Amino acid sequence: MQPMRLCNTPSSYGLVSIALHWIAAVAIIGLFALGLWMVDLSYADPWYTTAPWLHIGLGVVLGALIVARLAWRLCQPRPAFESGMRGWERAAALTAHWLMYTATVAVIGSGYLITTADGSAVSVLDWFELPPLQLGIDRQADLAGRVHYYGAWLLVLMAGGHSLAALKHHLIDRDRTLIKMLRPER
Ligand code: HEM
16 A cells, blocks of 8 residues: 655645644634633633633644644645636635635734733743743734734634635535545545
């Protein structure tokens, strides 16, 4: 049996791109749900401090994963779109992909700015600490908080539309768009 291909080819995603895509997708949805849930916890709840600790720590880990993913994306060929896709569909897909990358970076970056606005370091799952980042602007936490909140909603809504588009390719057009993101060619 031949081993699975790690790198992309001009016609398929490799195992590294596929793993990075699905780990990031699960992390983004998980962090979104955790974020919405934790802001309503009462002071007496046992998760009151643990949930933000987890949200921040996993958010930083996702940040590192996204940097790796973008680096991998830029040094690998992007598999060609299916031949049946029209020009506007290809342009829309590429625009959506880059908007999702941008929104992910904005949401993680703004989360960092909220956490460190008061000058405190970021503890990453009690594993290591990252230094505070203060931009020297008024109300850094408020402004970053807005970017974080609306950016996260925008990202999740775009991911929802993107998932529906992937399902449409699979169930209606019956092309290989989704299959390519599920298993690498041998
Ligand atoms: C939070 C959730 C998700 C995010 C942020 C996300 C993001 C992305 C991004 C940025 C790409 C572009 C990869 C590249 O640059 O080559 C991509 C590709 C893709 N994604 Fe997702 N995705 C998510 C969830 C899903 C789900 C649930 C599905 C399936 C139902 C899916 C199916 C696909 C497929 C098929 C491609 C390849 C598209 C192509 O080659 O034209 N994604 N995704």
